Amino acid sequence: MASAFVDFEAVALSYDGQDNAIEGIDLSIAEGEFVAFVGPSGCGKSTFMKLCTGLHAPTTGRVRVDGEPVNGPLKITGMAFQNANLLPWRTVLDNVLLPLEIVEPYRRQFRRRREEFAGWARALLNTVGLADYADKYPWQLSGGMQQRASICRALIHRPRLLMLDEPFGALDAFTREELWCVLRDLWQAQRFTVVLVTHDLREAAFLADTVYVMSARPGRVIEKREIALPRPRSIESTYEKTFIDLVHALRSRIGDVRES
């Protein structure tokens, strides 16, 4: 692939200097691609994210993003986790604005352009259905709403790479499906690159272009599966046979991993 946006070459990482948490990672992600990582707990999915964002350097191998070797935190990324991690003393709007107070070049302009930035944040909150909650505090919101706000915070500085580590893991099934659609629409509109870590195979198959399956520790990529389902996908379509067969195939692959 010529135009790899994220490019891993024989990457391994060992936290303790003895055995590898992940190893032999060779993959490339195109700009605007939506990839999902699934695998057993402790296989190194979060570790992969740390490598990708430059929060951790690989022990061996090379990580490149946008053609440049990664050394140090990558500001073109936004991150969201299973816990929304909103700051309780800030309103939802101020929480969403937080990255702009930190990342350059917005940081320098923050005071001057605050109104304009607040406009961006409100627009973003609007697209995830939180327009009326901008001035509320996080603890006045439900878990699903907090997660929406957390995704807005990850996107406010218009990152080219969005990293999501089990973002919907703590939500009930209905809220989760709602947020799949929110994420799908955001991605369809803005076409940033997404790396999604999840335990939910339906989630991976519904959202992603490519699903990577990882083995138990030391984590390796044991399967790369393109999801050829047409877009835009609807929640309805997840109850159709082609989709169910696909999830089933992924499921049996994970089952093999757990047995070996």
Next chain:
Amino acid sequence: MKPPSKTLERLAPWIAVAALVMIWEATVRLFDVPSFIFPSALETLQALITYAGPIGRHSWQTFWTTLIGFGLGVAVGLVLGLIIGSSRFLYNACYPLLVGFNAIPKVAFVPILVVWFGIGSVPAILTAFLICFFPIVVNVATGLATLEPEMEDVLRVLGARRLDVLLKVGLPRSLPYFFASLKIAITLAFVGTVVSETVASNQGIGYLMMSAGSQMRMGLVFAGLIVISAMAMVMYECFSWLEKRMTGWAHRGR
């Protein structure tokens, strides 16, 4: 049963105080306890009025030495807490030391302080400081050290420096801990001052009680006790109010 009304709830502490005073008075009268052992409430009140002048003077002395000691404690506690709490290494390195230091009864420092600084206000201020800075350090450091690693990742990936994380997340997050510790620290500071005054001063409520006690004027001793606890209570309420004002978000709109 009907829940007690709002007014009753507000009056309840005063009723409790009145009840205690009544039991006190009744017990002393019933068993005919001599007043040089345990004065009645009435005798204590009389002493409070008769000696209002000296009590006022000595209380003022205790009050300002306590506040200076407390102020020092807050400043040092805050700085030390920030330093220790913002580095895992320092946190692990210094924590046992602090705990060990805290285990020393602070009275044990008074003779040393007297040798260094002589009798008077300085040992009182320093004892108040020594006794009250510990809870502040621990609370501020804990507030900082328990930062969620994921929140840190979110900011660090954006190029946040240590100071950014400290100012945007660490400090505001540790504020509730800080204000909670102020309430504890101010009462401890009073303990420190009074303890020091009883052995190493010729001013202050502690000194007043000590000398009144040696003359068997127990009414005055008890009057001193009441003044100390009143001062400590008022200051506690002040900081409790301040805590609610400053960190309302931590109480989730309750």
